[in-house]
Structure formats: C-alpha cells, structure tokens
Amino acid sequence: MDEELDIETLDPRKDVRGAAEVKELLRASGLDAEADIQVFVVARNRSRIVACAGLAEDVVKCVTIAAEYRGSSLALRLMNEIHHLAMKRGQSHLFLYTKPCNVTLFEGCGFHKLVEVLGHACLMENTPVGIKDYCDSLNAFRQPGQRIGCVVLNANPFTLGHLYLVRQALRQCDWLHVFVVSEDASAISYADRLELVRAGLAGMERLTVHGGSRYLISKATFPSYFIKDACVVEACGTAIDLLIFRRYIAPALGITHRFIGTEPFCRLTRKYNEDMFEWLENVSEEGQPVHVVEIPRLEVAGHPVSASEVRRLLAKGDFVTMASLVPPTTLACLRAKYAFRTQPQEDDYATEIIEVE
Amino acid sequence: MKIKKEAICGTLESNDLLVKVVPFGGLQVSIYSEVMRQFGARIREVVDETLKQMNVSQGKFVIEDKGALDCAIRARVQTAVLRGCDSEELDWKGL
Numbered sequence: 367m368d369e370e371l372d373i374e375t376l377d378p379r380k381d382v383r384g385a386a387e388v389k390e391l392l393r394a395s396g397l398d399a400e401a402d403i404q405v406f407v408v409a410r411n412r413s414r415i416v417a418c419a420g421l422a423e424d425v426v427k428c429v430t431i432a433a434e435y436r437g438s439s440l441a442l443r444l445m446n447e448i449h450h451l452a453m454k455r456g457q458s459h460l461f462l463y464t465k466p467c468n469v470t471l472f473e474g475c476g477f478h479k480l481v482e483v484l485g486h487a488c489l490m491e492n493t494p495v496g497i498k499d500y501c502d503s504l505n506a507f508r509q510p511g512q513r514i515g516c517v518v519l520n521a522n523p524f525t526l527g528h529l530y531l532v533r534q535a536l537r538q539c540d541w542l543h544v545f546v547v548s549e550d551a552s553a554i555s556y557a558d559r560l561e562l563v564r565a566g567l568a569g570m571e572r573l574t575v576h577g578g579s580r581y582l583i584s585k586a587t588f589p590s591y592f593i594k595d596a597c598v599v600e601a602c603g604t605a606i607d608l609l610i611f612r613r614y615i616a617p618a619l620g621i622t623h624r625f626i627g628t629e630p631f632c633r634l635t636r637k638y639n640e641d642m643f644e645w646l647e648n649v650s651e652e653g654q655p656v657h658v659v660e661i662p663r664l665e666v667a668g669h670p671v672s673a674s675e676v677r678r679l680l681a682k683g684d685f686v687t688m689a690s691l692v693p694p695t696t697l698a699c700l701r702a703k704y705a706f707r708t709q710p711q712e713d714d715y716a717t718e719i720i721e722v723e
Numbered sequence: 724m725k726i727k728k729e730a731i732c733g734t735l736e737s738n739d740l741l742v743k744v745v746p747f748g749g750l751q752v753s754i755y756s757e758v759m760r761q762f763g764a765r766i767r768e769v770v771d772e773t774l775k776q777m778n779v780s781q782g783k784f785v786i787e788d789k790g791a792l793d794c795a796i797r798a799r800v801q802t803a804v805l806r807g808c809d810s811e812e813l814d815w816k817g818l
Contacts, residue, residue, distance in 0.1 A: 439736075446734045449741070458729045458743065476735045476787060493743070494755050495785055 371416065371440070373447050376406040384408070387415045388428075395430040403428060405455075407447045409440055419444045421452055425586055426462040445475035449492065460492040461586040463606075481609040489587065489606045497610075500581055501618035507574050508620055511540025516621045516656075518545045518583060520673075522552040523700060524562040525692050527627065527671030530664035532567060535625035538659065541572050543619055548578030549585055553677055558699060565695035581610050604638055608645035613653040623657045630663060630670050666690055680704060726782030730806035733799040740788040742799045744807035747783035750774070756788035769793050773800045782807060 378385040378399070388406055389399040403420035406428075410416065416435045420428035426448055431440055452460055462477050466488050469479055477490035480497060491497065515535050521528055536542045546563050550556045556578075564575050580586045587607040615621070624646060629635040639660065646656040663670040671691050679688040680700055689697055726744045733741040740756075752774070754766055766788055773796075774784075784803075788796070 442735060446736070449731060453729070453731050458731065458745070474735070476741060493785055494787065495753050 504618040509541035513539040515539035520547040604641040726807040732803035740791040742803035745783040
C-alpha cells in the first residue's frame, strides 16, 4: 500500500457522514462506535476512511485498521496523532483497552501494559513511568504493622455508614488507608467529598486519608461504573480495577486487607463485592492475595444507611431526617452548598454502585 | 529554566524519539530505548548535555527512543523544553 493517506481528526457529533463511515469500519472489525468518544483520528485514502482511533477524555478506544492496510505501521501514525491531539486537549496521560493479542502492536506505539485479564482484555498506559511514579508516591505513606487495611469510598456524600465502616475496619488492623474516588462524576464534587471524608474522620488515629487517582475506580480503570446505562457490569470490567489494586497499590502500601460494606440494595454492587473476593483473594492470580472483609452496614431506625437515601433527602430538602444519617460536617456542607438542587442528577444511579464501599 | 507545563515532542517512528516533559520539583530524566544496551549511556550524555546547555533546573523528562541519532535527540529535547517552558526565546549561540 504505497498510496498517500491523510491523517485527519473527526468530531463524531459534527461530522455525521464521517461518523457513519467510522461506525461501518468499526463494525467490520466487530467493534461498536462508543457514544462517549469525543474525537476520532482517522486515516483516509482518496475515497474512504481506512483506519480510526477514538479518544474519550483520557481513554483511547475503538482503534481499528481496515484489513488490507494492516502491517504498514499505520497504527503508529494514528497513535502519534492521538498523543499530540490529546496533549492539545490537556490529556497527556492516556489509557488504552485492547485484546491481549494486540499488546505488542500497541507497545510499538508507546503504550505499556498495566494488567491483563487472561485472554480477555488488557489495560495499557502511554508512559513507562506512570504506575511506577504513583506507587513511589504511595510508598511514602507506608506504615509498619501486620494488618494494613484499606477502604475505598466514593462518599457521595460521607455518611454515618461510612464512618461506621471505617471504625469497624480500624478495629481489625494496625493502620487503615482510606481512599476517596477522585472521578468527578458524582452529585457531590470530588473536592467536597474528599473534604467531608477528612472532616468526618478528623482526629482518628492510625489512619491516612488519600485522594484517589486514575488507577483506582476511575473512568480509565473502570469504565462501566460511570456509564449511566451500564446495567451489566462485565466481569473483566471489575477485574482490571481490582487487579491494579492487587498488583500495584496494595504492595506499595503493604495492604493486607480490603474492607467493604455489605450491599443490601444494589445488585451491581453486590456483583462488584463478589468479584472482589475472586480477583483479590484468588491464589492463582499474580501478586500477593489481599483479604476481603465484608462488614454489615450500619442501620439507623431499622434501615441500612445509604448515601443514595441521603441524596434523595437532599433533593427533597429534608435536612431534619438527614441529620440522623450523616455527621454534622456533612450536614453543614450540604445545607450550605447543595441545598438548591432539586433534580437528582443523571449519574446518581451509576455512582450509587460504588459509594457503598 | 523550569518546565512549567506538560509538553511532548517527537514520534515513535524508527530513528526518532518521543520526549515528554512534566513540571517537577527537581530534575528527573528517565530514558527508555530500543538500543539501550549499545547506546543508552551515549543517549543519556546527549540529553544531559542539552539540558545543561539550556540551563534546565526543574522538570521530569520521559524519553522513549527508537534509535535516533544524536542530532535528533538534541533537537527533540530542545523543542520539548521550549514547549514546556512556554517560551520562544532561545539563546541559539549557547547551543
């Protein structure tokens, strides 16, 4: 294939014809054009699009090359363009999902493998030092002890249920690391969620509160969690996130136990909790196993405390009932900053499934 | 000079290299090359020299090399620094 190819960008929302062509190309490779892609880089010969790569925030996906153009280092040209384009859009750190059989191809395009769900999917990142630097930064927070615990909270918002979970976990370990999911896809902003967790846990000893990262329940490691209509959380969707935790984050901090709250409401979260036992404890997976400890949820007046219930009360403006479910710091913040919101946001359902931890 | 914003320069084509710069408290250079065993030491020399000539004191550099010649390495590093420092002013004589 010696003919000249033009490399162009394509906005699927503006260029309807181009988007249809890309969709057709993807379908030929057995891929769907995912709705959250903001921009495509495409390679065009005189008559048609022969290759494409999509970018959704910091995730590269929907990459394909027409069969007759494979083996001509076109992937590299596409990925070079994606790198530069993403940089212009303020994204220098990119993630990419692919099948294990394509890992070598993307390694040649500047991506480095993070984890693989055997035979199904791989998550790669576009830097050789990304996860290493992150683990080095966590390493500074390592604490001595036999049992080092971890709790990951979305805390949307922080409730007495979260406080209870942390207290129970703390009883069972020498030190507890509390992470707050940093993806800003929830009703309460990340800055406020983090602040409320810090305020709610202030003064407690043997505990470190960490901000989240792209490596921990983010749109990069856990795409299906933040997509509104994700009714089916695929097995490998949870696996990637949990394997990163097991292979990188847990060893960096010496974490031996991960604590979760039981999930009485949401089927999806129950699935995530079940998967956690599988991916963190299973001895056949790479890396030291992390023990998973499920703690029954706190009940107030016979009902398990849930952050989604708090958000419903917030939407109704019922701060009196809310006072029995959240610490004073959370109540004050919600009253001051979120009291005027009447409509539940679209993503409430999706975020519900992670906040239970 | 200090790296003030993230920037990239170059490609991952054969005989080229990709340089990424990020603001950072100190000066940190990581080099990855397909020809690390044969030329790793020389690549580091060229990068260090170039940064020294440009008086770069702060920034994190990640370099992925695909067998580039010295002159290409110098040029890519210089451009990445200029982009990262958001400056077009360069003392060409000093280089």
